[in-house]
Amino acid sequence: MSRTVSERSIHAHEATLTSRVRRALEGVRVPGPAPLAGAALLCLLIGLLFLALQVRAIFSAQLQQEYVGLVLEAVERADTARAAASSLQDTPAADSQHRAAYREARIELSARLAALHALIASSPMAAPVLPAAVLSPATALGEASSALDSAYAYWRTERDRTSADVRARILSVSHTLIALSAIVFGVLITALGMYAKRNRQLLGISNEFEQASLHDPMTGLPNRRKLFSALEEAANALEGGSARIAVLYIDLDGFKRVNDTHGHRIGDEFLIAVSRRFHQVMRGSDLVARIGGDEFALLVREFSSDGELAAIAQRIIACVHETDAQMGLSIVRASVGIASFPDRVSDYWRLVAAADDTMYTVKRNGKNGYAFASASA
Template sequence: MPHPVSERNIPVRDDDAFTTRAQRALRAARAYARRVRIPGPAPIAGVALVCLLIGLLFLAFQVRAIFSAQLQQEYIGLVLEAVERADTARASTLSLQDAPPDDIPHRAAYRDARAEFAARLASLHALIASSPEPAPALPAEVLPPASDFQAASSALDSAYLYWRNERDRASDDVRARIVSVSHTLIALSSIVFGVLITALGMYAKRNRQLVGISSEFEHASLHDAMTGLPNRRKLFAALEETAEQLGHGATAKRIAVLYIDLDGFKRVNDTHGHRIGDEFLIAVSRRFRQTVRNSDVVARIGGDEFAVLVREFSSDLELAAIAQRIITCVAETDGRMDLSLVRASIGIATYPDRVTDYWRLVAAADDTMYAVKRNGKNAFAFASPAAEAA
């Protein structure tokens, strides 16, 4: 005859427990996000992208300026070469300037040198006139061969000083821009490196959060939401793990399942209300956990049904002692809450001596528990091989 179970205390199904714990985890994650307010990857990536674009534009401007300065340097080099050629012609002219008037060959050589100097000045003037940037030109009065030699020589010296200074200025400008480009590249590399480190840090943080939430989900799917005890799924997983670790032959170990039903628990809900019923379940669950060894598993199977997986025992007397302690726990909890209603019926099944298939352990212990209830309740009994076979 099925024993009554309070609808309020029917165990939360695995899916329901999972959903409840998932909702709690999500609420906790949202509350944490509201408190910390960590900027997401999008704003950081946007700021980094803007910085990169500005840096690239600056680099483009600097590279363009460097190329322009290099072209200017090449032009200045051509001008200085023309100045040097004009200076060579001037030196030849000076060497022939003091020739005696009656020395006709030297006078002819002087005129040729003077014409060569004038031609060099004209070439220099044409080159300066084609400068891409404004530059002081040679005076027009010093260009003819018959012009004043001293004035032409002074104009040549002035041109040399100007273009030498321009060459130094262009060289300094190129060096400064190259240093600026190198600093910009270092800054951009730092930004990229910083963004990568930040992204990795945020990924690791999000990953840790997801791992934590996944752990919450996994725990919720394997435990009862109200008592915190393992549920049916966790019990069978532990049972399978324990059975696979059993030895064989003389060294083989035995395992057992104690199936517990709380007699009279429905009357607690009917008489005192569901809140008292829940408090009783929580209290008795805590006492069950304290009664067995740390290696054993206490699980909540149904509303007022529990199971204990004993991973190893030496004799039936040890199991009987555990069952008696559980019965005592239920009676003492009932007495402390002044209910005088609840007792416990326990069925015990062992593997591999009484039950040959460990998957049948829980069912065999459950059947034995019902037999105890039919025979007077508030006691325990062991499953028989005949009952397991049936």
């Protein structure tokens, strides 16, 4: 029996798998969410800074509004005092009572104008002050009236300006908040999409590794690990009664001569070709695995009789013979050992070993045939 394996071919297939995994990993290393999060954080910081400046400007504008309101109230009070003084200005000189009221009205107007002047002079923003002449109690009422009209017009304009500024800044803040919300939402959606894509890629890589760990790299057939996993599942699925499972252990007689005579490349081509034939002739419920070198095993999950197993063994032997004839070698044949559970082997874990031992019996008895394991196996 030959157990020679072409290390060069296996290494080539392993290199191919490694290359595929490396490319997959490189595919995973797409720009992750970190750069996107950094850019979004920068935008958020800029937006928050802009919001802070706008809020500060809004508070400042509101304070200006309040100050403008105070000035306009002072102007209205001064204008009320002016109107009172104007109503008493034409009082006859003989009417001492009205003349006294006029003087008090002028003093009140002068006090109101002085208070207005002091308020305007302490304004946090540049503003025209009242003419010094109107602050005197002896100033003409016409001059006071003109000064008050100018002050009222100016501060009313300031009130309208500050109100418009506050409205504009509030609108700007609302637009900024909408933009920041859109950025945050977009970043979250994009990050979720990137993580989902990365998870799909990692899942694909995981599946590829699992596939590689359960299959022979050269022939693509399930390997020993996959065979024993399927064997355990099949044994656990048995419901008793007449249900049975079987393993056919296959060794290629004369395969070492192929490697020695024709080289490992031809040997590898033969293994690949015969593996394809095995896969073509086996039933859908069965599983054929490459154990190693030139040895294979076929798990039969259900069968009705030993005759059915014998027919399967004959098809396997025919596959080897046909492959050998197709490649013009006239060297390779097959020896097949058959073991079944639970009638011939009481422990399904020993099925492969029992079939292997039976295969050796076939080889000792002339090769190129099959045999059943004894009931005591």
